[in-house]
Amino acid sequence: MVDKKDDKSAGQKLQDTLCLQNKDLGTIDADLLQKALPYAEDYKLFLRNKTEREIVDYTLPIVKKFGYKEFKLGTRYKPGDKVFYNNRGKNLILVTMGEKPVADGVRISVAHIDSPRLDFKPSPLFEADEMAYFKTHYYGGIKKYQWTAIPLSLHGVLVLNNGKTVKVRLGEEPGEPQFCVTDLLPHLAREQMTKPMNKAIDAEQLNVLVGCWPFKDDKASQKVKLNILDMLFKKYGIIEKDFLSAELCAVPSCKPMDLGFDGSMIIGYGQDDRVCAYSNLMAEIDTKDQEYTTITVFADKEETGSDGNTGMRSTFFRDFLEDFVSVYGAESRHVLQKSVCLSCDVNAAVDPAFPEVFEMNNCSFLNRGPVVSKYTGSRGKYSTNDASAETMGFLRRILDENKIPWQVGELGKVDIGGGGTIASEISVHNLDTVDMGVPVLSMHAPMEVVSKADVYMLYKAISAFYASAYVKD
Numbered sequence: 238m239v240d241k242k243d244d245k246s247a248g249q250k251l252q253d254t255l256c257l258q259n260k261d262l263g264t265i266d267a268d269l270l271q272k273a274l275p276y277a278e279d280y281k282l283f284l285r286n287k288t289e290r291e292i293v294d295y296t297l298p299i300v301k302k303f304g305y306k307e308f309k310l311g312t313r314y315k316p317g318d319k320v321f322y323n324n325r326g327k328n329l330i331l332v333t334m335g336e337k338p339v340a341d342g343v344r345i346s347v348a349h350i351d352s353p354r355l356d357f358k359p360s361p362l363f364e365a366d367e368m369a370y371f372k373t374h375y376y377g378g379i380k381k382y383q384w385t386a387i388p389l390s391l392h393g394v395l396v397l398n399n400g401k402t403v404k405v406r407l408g409e410e411p412g413e414p415q416f417c418v419t420d421l422l423p424h425l426a427r428e429q430m431t432k433p434m435n436k437a438i439d440a441e442q443l444n445v446l447v448g449c450w451p452f453k454d455d456k457a458s459q460k461v462k463l464n465i466l467d468m469l470f471k472k473y474g475i476i477e478k479d480f481l482s483a484e485l486c487a488v489p490s491c492k493p494m495d496l497g498f499d500g501s502m503i504i505g506y507g508q509d510d511r512v513c514a515y516s517n518l519m520a521e522i523d524t525k526d527q528e529y530t531t532i533t534v535f536a537d538k539e540e541t542g543s544d545g546n547t548g549m550r551s552t553f554f555r556d557f558l559e560d561f562v563s564v565y566g567a568e569s570r571h572v573l574q575k576s577v578c579l580s581c582d583v584n585a586a587v588d589p590a591f592p593e594v595f596e597m598n599n600c601s602f603l604n605r606g607p608v609v610s611k612y613t614g615s616r617g618k619y620s621t622n623d624a625s626a627e628t629m630g631f632l633r634r635i636l637d638e639n640k641i642p643w644q645v646g647e648l649g650k651v652d653i654g655g656g657g658t659i660a661s662e663i664s665v666h667n668l669d670t671v672d673m674g675v676p677v678l679s680m681h682a683p684m685e686v687v688s689k690a691d692v693y694m695l696y697k698a699i700s701a702f703y704a705s706a707y708v709k710d
């Protein structure tokens with residue numbers, strides 16, 4: 238191949254030197270998709286876990302296989318030691334001890350493992366017109382109309398009166414029944430079709446159809462509901478009252494699949510934010526012989542504001558850190574001041590079908606690599622962690638020196654909408670924090686879309702962050 242470099246005009250050369258270059262990953266490395274394929278296959282297996290509990294259950298045996306031991310209070314861990322902490326089966330904290338003392342600061346990466354879904358109400362089962370349904374209260378920001386007329390599976394746990402926990406996962410395996418929320422036929426939807434999209438389906442219409450066959454009995458009432466309860470009792474040993482002490486939800490039952498003729502993308506449920514959680518996990522497992530101790534956190538309840546004892550506003554993270562560092566005579570507040578945190582979450586990829594909501598200089602594009610978001614929030618930067626120039630510079634240096642293509646990403650045009658991430662919850666610990674993730678199409682829809690090369694490069698980016706020996710200013 239002829240080197241055309243010298244054919245460049247003075248202006249072109251100057252452009253190369255001075256101008257910000259935005260190239261897609263395929264142009265930078267034509268073989269990258271091929272390299273990303275094995276990683277993408279394993280990622281799709283991870284995605285088959287559709288609740289925070291299932292992700293923790295799936296991850297624990299993996300990290301144990303890679304030498305992670307359960308955290309024991311008062312233990313002095315040595316460089317190279319790998320530790321896990323499980324908070325209520327919904328959070329995981331994974332640690333790889335570095336060469337430097339923890340008092341010098343640590344590298345933290347956080348991603349959330351909860352996703353929008355239809356949670357069941359405490360008393361969900363009812364019968365109407367000889368059909369049985371579960372009432373739901375949606376979890377997270379959804380466009381309600383998207384959740385009708387698609388196959389759903391049921392996931393969760395019930396705690397029985399004898400203290401035993403029953404796990405439910407139904408509709409994921411071949412031959413298992415599916416469920417759905419019904420919608421109105423177009424023929425009778427003339428009025429519904431004139432409503433704004435946020436009114437077309439009411440939250441109380443998001444009832445999951447679970448059966449229509451009556452229990453055989455001449456005298457009993459509500460026989461379809463009775464038949465369902467009879468089946469549930471026989472299969473799981475549960476009675477209707479057990480729903481009162483349960484966490485159950487309906488999620489899309491479709492498996493994650495390759496998308497596009499070129500198989501360059503993945504379509505699947507819950508990629509916000511399991512795409513980042515998986516990249517965090519893989520980078521964490523890989524980490525060895527590094528200078529700084531790494532701490533990888535799986536968070537819950539991000540989609541509903543990070544509240545509760547498993548959300549990032551809970552003290553579980555700070556408490557763990559205190560327990561973990563005190564044995565070295567360090568204070569967690571001093572460790573946090575010297576640490577850097579990646580708040581790993583997805584961002585909105587520019588969608589050519591909706592150019593009006595994106596500002597093309599500052600929004601992220603599919604296939605241009607990990608997206609670094611200096612800030613999120615809305616309406617004049619409310620409710621955001623705004624990463625400092627120093628923190629942005631710190632991350633930029635790591636990514637550039639490791640030749641990891643990356644892009645910036647603001648969530649749409651100013652004042653169009655907006656949204657937040659865990660960054661604003663975790664940075665309150667006086668911790669330098671910046672958002673990084675992958676661009677997603679159809680975010681929060683039942684099936685979301687990502688580029689395999691982006692997913693793979695996020696893993697490379699987090700790995701570089703964990704391996705980096707740069708001292709923070």
Ligand code: MN
Binds near residue numbers: 510582583
């Ligand atoms: Mn998210």
Ligand code: MN
Binds near residue numbers: 509540681
């Ligand atoms: Mn989200």
